[in-house]
Amino acid sequence: MMHAKSDSDVTSLAPSSPSRSPKRPVYYVQSPSRDSHDGDKSSSMQTTPVYNSPMESPSHPSYGRHSRASSASRFSGTFRSSSGRKANRKRNDKGWPECNVIQEEGSYDDLYGDTGFSRRCQALIALLGFVLLFSVFSLIIWGASRPYRAEIVVKSLAVDNFYFGEGSDLTGVLTKMLTLNCSLKMSVYNPATFFGIHVSSSPVDLIYSEMKVATGQLKKYYQPRKSHRTVSVTLEGSKVPLYGAGASFAVSDSSGRVPLRLEFEIRSQGYVVGKLVKTKHRRHISCPVVIDSSKNKPIKFKQDSCTYD
Template sequence: MQHAKSESDVTSLAPSSPSRSPKRPVYYVQSPSRDSHDGDKSSSMHATPNFNSPMESPSHPSFGRHSRNSSASRFSGIFRSSSGRKGGRSKRNDKGWPECDVIVEEGNYDEFDDDKAYTRRCQILLALLGFVVLFTVFCLIIWGAGRPFKAEVAVKSLTVNNMYIGSGADFTGVPTKMLNVNGSLRISVYNPATFYGIHVTATPVNLIYSDVVVATGELKKYYQHRKSHKNVVVHIEGTRVPLYGAASNLEVKAGGAVQVPLTLEFEVRTRGDVVGKLVRTKHHKRVSCPLIIDSTSNKAIRFKKDACTYS
């Protein structure tokens, strides 16, 4: 038995009829207020959303599903709780905006910094090592180039100012022949080096009679420039030198003249600073000259080129 619908029932069922289009829902947009005074006014504002396509329209069947999927995919990774559970509730701040957890990327980047620092140190060490090697090779080349330049030494003359042989006693009181010698020796030194000077020194210059040093002198140290000649004078002196048994070999000529066979010996040493104190060249030359001195003659004894031995 069918019951007749009342007018009130028809009226209540009218909005749900499929023939009529539903009213568009009203969407409220909540935005943060600029000032705390107008917070209530802005929260009550409403606007009708704009839709660019039918797919975005609320009347389209896929609108709700599409919007939910897109919003879910957009914020699924943001609104995760710190404990790792999905679907947790997001916290909101005092203005109503959701607070999101910050995703911290895992990984230690200090290893890359350490690798870069290690590589930089290795590069610096290699550069220093290369510089040292190149500088060493350069110094060796310079040293080899300066090695052949040896100083040339020549004995020019010996002048005996005074020579006296007489009787006396040594410091212990033993009687013997005593010899006094006073003279000067002239030496020539030539530096053939083209790019460095030399420092010249010498061992004591000795006059030797039968293995006894009867006079000695000293060459003062000096500096000589490149490609230069220099004549130096060495003062030689011997005072009251005891001859002991060697005096028996002396020949006394007429007029009391005595000829004494002597040997002049010394060594000249040169040092060239090629590259400061890092690269140096050193040479030495030993000189030996036999001679005979007449006690009554004051003439200078000149030495020929082959009169002395240079080694």
């Protein structure tokens, strides 16, 4: 008859049975502490517990689950980075801890140089190119506008007042005095096809023996392109002392014909591209003229009577 074994019997027989529970050697493992990064390695070593039975050994399934759970708990906790700041780890849908993804592709500014400097260079090159192109364009326009000189033709000179007699200058010296008023007419033509001109003149002088006996000034005006205009200038001389030239002038006046010379300069200025591109011309005009004091008719000039320089 079989007798049931009591708990005391099982306990007493378990150590004595070599086939069921062989005696395993006791072992331990030293591993570095996970909480220490910059301390002494020898002080951070920790000892694992001693396992005396298969249930407690690492090969048992329960130990694997326990170790994975403890490892996961360690990963899911907070840890301290190398810079001393704490970061939190999160788990994904599969239970693995998430970590930041390293971005391998970034800016290539360090490889290809300073992009800001290159942009400034490009802007400077573009500005210089624009200035160069505009300069070439302006030079072409200026060259095309050079042939368009204002055409001047002196038409007539009308004497309104002519008086020659004795007098005294401001210092009281007695000498021959001349008073002369006359009006000069001339025609101005602007041949330019794409710009107008501003016309002005130097003082218009009527000269006798290198002495100015009358003078006037053309008032500045604007003349459109491809247009004609007739302008007039009033010349006046009041009580002009002739001094040494008075003797020869008296001889000429006694015959009724006094030789004079008309001299002035016409200036024309055209703005081709605003005030950036402009063209200027000067025409020096000299006309000999003989005034007949016995006649009161305007003196007309022929086409070749004057020189235009």
